[in-house]
Each structure stands twice: as C-alpha cells, then as structure tokens.
Amino acid sequence: MSRRRALGLASALGLTPLAATACAPASQASSAGGAASATASGVSAASAASGAPGRAVGRAPLTTDAKNRIVLLGTSGGPPWWNDSHREGVSSAVVVGDKYYLVDAGDGVGKQIKKAKLGAWDKDMRGPLDALVAVFLTHLHSDHISDLYNILGTGLQNGVAIPDRVLEIYGPGNRGALPVNYKGAKIPADQVVNPANPTPGTRETIEAMVKTFATDFNDRIIDSGYPPPRDFFTGRDIVLPAELVDDPNGDPHPSMSPVEVFEDDRVKVTATLVQHAPVFPAFAFRFDTDTGSVTFSGDTGPSENLVELAKGSDVLVHEAIAAEWVAQRHPEPRDAAAEAEYQHLIGAHTTIEDVGGIAERAGVKKLVLNHLVPGNWPVEKWEKAGANFSGELVISEDFDAIAIG
Numbered sequence: 001m002s003r004r005r006a007l008g009l010a011s012a013l014g015l016t017p018l019a020a021t022a023c024a025p026a027s028q029a030s031s032a033g034g035a036a037s038a039t040a041s042g043v044s045a046a047s048a049a050s051g052a053p054g055r056a057v058g059r060a061p062l063t064t065d066a067k068n069r070i071v072l073l074g075t076s077g078g079p080p081w082w083n084d085s086h087r088e089g090v091s092s093a094v095v096v097g098d099k100y101y102l103v104d105a106g107d108g109v110g111k112q113i114k115k116a117k118l119g120a121w122d123k124d125m126r127g128p129l130d131a132l133v134a135v136f137l138t139h140l141h142s143d144h145i146s147d148l149y150n151i152l153g154t155g156l157q158n159g160v161a162i163p164d165r166v167l168e169i170y171g172p173g174n175r176g177a178l179p180v181n182y183k184g185a186k187i188p189a190d191q192v193v194n195p196a197n198p199t200p201g202t203r204e205t206i207e208a209m210v211k212t213f214a215t216d217f218n219d220r221i222i223d224s225g226y227p228p229p230r231d232f233f234t235g236r237d238i239v240l241p242a243e244l245v246d247d248p249n250g251d252p253h254p255s256m257s258p259v260e261v262f263e264d265d266r267v268k269v270t271a272t273l274v275q276h277a278p279v280f281p282a283f284a285f286r287f288d289t290d291t292g293s294v295t296f297s298g299d300t301g302p303s304e305n306l307v308e309l310a311k312g313s314d315v316l317v318h319e320a321i322a323a324e325w326v327a328q329r330h331p332e333p334r335d336a337a338a339e340a341e342y343q344h345l346i347g348a349h350t351t352i353e354d355v356g357g358i359a360e361r362a363g364v365k366k367l368v369l370n371h372l373v374p375g376n377w378p379v380e381k382w383e384k385a386g387a388n389f390s391g392e393l394v395i396s397e398d399f400d401a402i403a404i405g
Contacts, residue, residue, distance in 0.1 A: 057086050058379070058397045066403035068291045069095050070315065072368070073112040075396040076375035077299075077319060079143045081107075085376040088112055088398055089143055092317065092370070094287045094294065096266040102135045103285060103296050105148040110158065116399055120159060130159035134262060136269065137171030137202060138298030139282040145205070152206070152233050153213050156220055161232040170261055170269075171202030172281040173237035173245075179278035180249050182343040206235035238271060238283065248280040258286065258309045266290075272309040274300035276348045284309055292405025295364070299371065301348050302358060310362035314405050317396075318359065319371035320385060321349040349373065352382060356389035368394040368402065 076087035089106025120127025220226040253275040262269040268288045276282035276299045284306045286295040292314035330342040359367040386393040
C-alpha cells in the first residue's frame with residue numbers, strides 16, 4: 001500500500017492530524033510568585049479531588065502565559081512506583097509557540113501530555129502528539145524511556161502520524177562495551193542479555209521496538225490505513241568525537257565542550273556528557289529560544305561539563321537525590337549487592353547538599369529540582385537545596401509550567 005493511499009484512508013476515517021495546533025497554556029495565571037510559592041505544600045481543591053487513594057497530593061502546579069515555557073510532565077525519579085506519591089515518571093516538554101519538544105519519556109508521559117493540554121489535546125485521535133517536533137533522550141535507563149513506545153506506537157491514534165513529518169528521536173549511541181561496576185567487575189558471561197548486541201543505542205533500540213510490535217504495526221497498516229513506522233518516526237544517535245567514546249569504562253565522563261544536536265526555526269539544542277556511570281553515554285541538554293534558555297541535567301553526579309553547558313541559562317532543571325534516604329535504605333554493614341547500589345546512587349546522582357552549588361556556579365536564575373529520588377520525600381527536605389544558591393529554587397510538581405526567559 002502506498003503512503004499516499006494509507007494517508008488517504010486515514011483521512012477517510014477522520015484521522016488526518018492537524019498540521020499546526022496551538023499548545024494551550026495551562027492557565028492564565030502567572031508563575032512569577034517567587035521561591036515561596038514554588039515550594040509551598042498547600043493542596044488545591046481540584047488537585048485533592050483528582051488524587052487517587054494512597055497517592056499524596058502536592059501543591060497546585062505553577063502556571064504561566066509565556067509563549068515559551070517548560071512543562072514538567074513527570075517529576076519522579078527512578079524505576080520504583082513510589083508509595084504515597086502523586087508523581088509520574090520523568091519527562092518534560094519544552095513549549096515554543098505552538099510546538100513542543102520532549103525530554104525523556106518516563107512512565108505515563110502520553111496521558112500527561114494530554115492532561116497538560118499540549119497540541120490538539122481536545123481532539124480524540126488527532127492529538128496531542130500533532131504538535132510534537134522531536135524527542136531527546138538523556139540516556140536509556142528504563143525510567144526515562146519506559147513509555148517511549150506509547151509515543152511511537154499508541155501514538156498512531158494520538159496524532160504522531162502527520163503527513164510529511166518524520167518525528168526524530170535523539171539520544172545516546174551504542175555504548176560499544178559492556179559496563180563494569182564500581183570495582184571494575186564485569187557481568188558474568190552467562191548472565192549477559194542479548195550477547196550479540198548487549199548495549200544498543202537509540203537508533204537500534206527504536207528499530208528493536210518496531211520489530212517487537214510488528215504485529216500491531218502491520219495490523220494498523222492493513223486494517224486502518226496507517227503508514228509504516230519508517231514514514232513517521234526514526235531514531236538518531238547523537239554523534240560524538242571518537243576520542244570521547246573510546247573508553248566508556250575507564251573514562252565515562254570525559255571533559256568536553258557542548259556539541260550541537262538539533263536546530264530549527266524555534267530552538268537550538270546542544271548537549272554534553274554527564275556523570276552517570278556505568279551508564280554511557282549520558283547527556284544533558286540545553287534549549288536556546290528567542291526568549292531565553294533552559295538546561296536539563298539528565299541523571300548525573302556533579303559535572304563540570306554540565307556547569308559549562310548551563311552557563312547563563314534562565315532555568316536549570318536538575319535531578320536530585322536524598323543522601324539521607326540512601327543511607328537509610330542501605331545501612332552499614334552492606335553486602336556486595338547493597339554496596340553496589342549504594343555506590344551508584346551516591347556517585348551517579350546529585351545530592352540535595354550539592355545541587356545548589358552547581359546551579360550557583362552555572363550562574364542560572366532559577367533552579368528546578370526534578371527527577372526526585374525518592375519520589376515521596378517530604379518537600380521541606382528538598383528545600384535545603386537552596387542553602388548554596390542565590391537564585392529562585394523550585395521543588396517541582398507534575399504539570400508545573402515555567403517561563404523560559
């Protein structure tokens with residue numbers, strides 16, 4: 001079946017996506033209330049009404065009328081489904097005018113985009129993915145890509161298949177070598193998953209998704225007139241100089257200057273490597289728009305590369321972990337497995353005590369804590385991150401909208 005015929009059938013079914021749809025601001029209110037409003041823990045009536053049993057409800061989301069803004073779709077960190085937490089998996093939208101760009105695709109991202117009223121959110125089977133321009137993956141841990149297939153596959157019925165638009169997903173390339181732990185130990189040979197290609201990158205991961213869900217894609221092509229996946233999305237590995245990727249175990253966080261990843265008439269996106277060993281490559285992203293800039297740290301321990309990338313940004317969205325919680329989870333003495341997880345959590349993430357100083361050195365105006373581990377930690381404990389930062393601190397909530405610039 002030709003692509004033209006497929007799109008014609010889709011049109012006949014009433015499924016033709018909108019070519020351009022405004023991304024509606026969440027509200028007409030402003031988020032310029034300062035740090036106090038950004039960390040308040042009051043509960044709005046609307047939020048309380050929507051809270052499911054066993055899920056604590058946070059403050060009402062911040063709002064803004066700004067044409068360029070970030071929307072935090074999910075603010076929880078890590079794979080756990082945290083008890084007594086209202087936060088969804090990590091994902092953020094960079095909204096620029098009537099289009100938006102996605103950073104990571106954690107648990108629940110598709111429905112969160114719709115709830116955030118992005119794209120044609122009010123048009124069943126035509127949005128909200130009609131206004132999505134590109135996806136940027138910081139790394140390939142499950143909590144950052146667990147709902148990527150829902151964007152690409154289930155997205156067929158939610159606006160992703162737009163004529164003459166191929167959605168590009170940018171992210172890390174193939175690691176090139178199996179990881180080692182903090183002691184340099186390797187995975188036992190009989191435990192390696194997919195030995196033929198144990199460290200696929202973004203392009204290969206998306207190609208594998210297409211193969212995994214081939215039954216569904218083929219059914220949609222023949223039964224509903226949709227185009228094949230190659231016509232509406234593709235994976236792109238971020239290319240780095242060879243000297244930066246030749247030793248992923250010995251030097252997983254080499255010093256580097258930012259590299260350009262993507263540019264169109266709305267944004268310029270640059271990236272740098274950050275410290276999330278044994279994960280490699282792991283990226284931070286900076287988005288420069290006509291009104292200002294925002295940097296996303298991705299998952300990382302303290303990183304000089306990140307400080308350079310974020311220099312002068314209006315907003316730094318930075319991950320955070322509670323060292324107190326890590327110590328409680330893994331008290332001494334620790335066995336080998338507990339010690340390995342302890343070292344990863346402390347070494348590959350940024351603690352509450354450290355994150356403010358990083359933002360201060362980067363000279364950013366606003367620090368937004370995101371990817372919160374644990375996702376059910378008390379807000380007042382996250383507020384301690386402001387001790388070493390002179391700008392505005394925001395302890396993020398799902399659906400916070402923050403102006404860029």
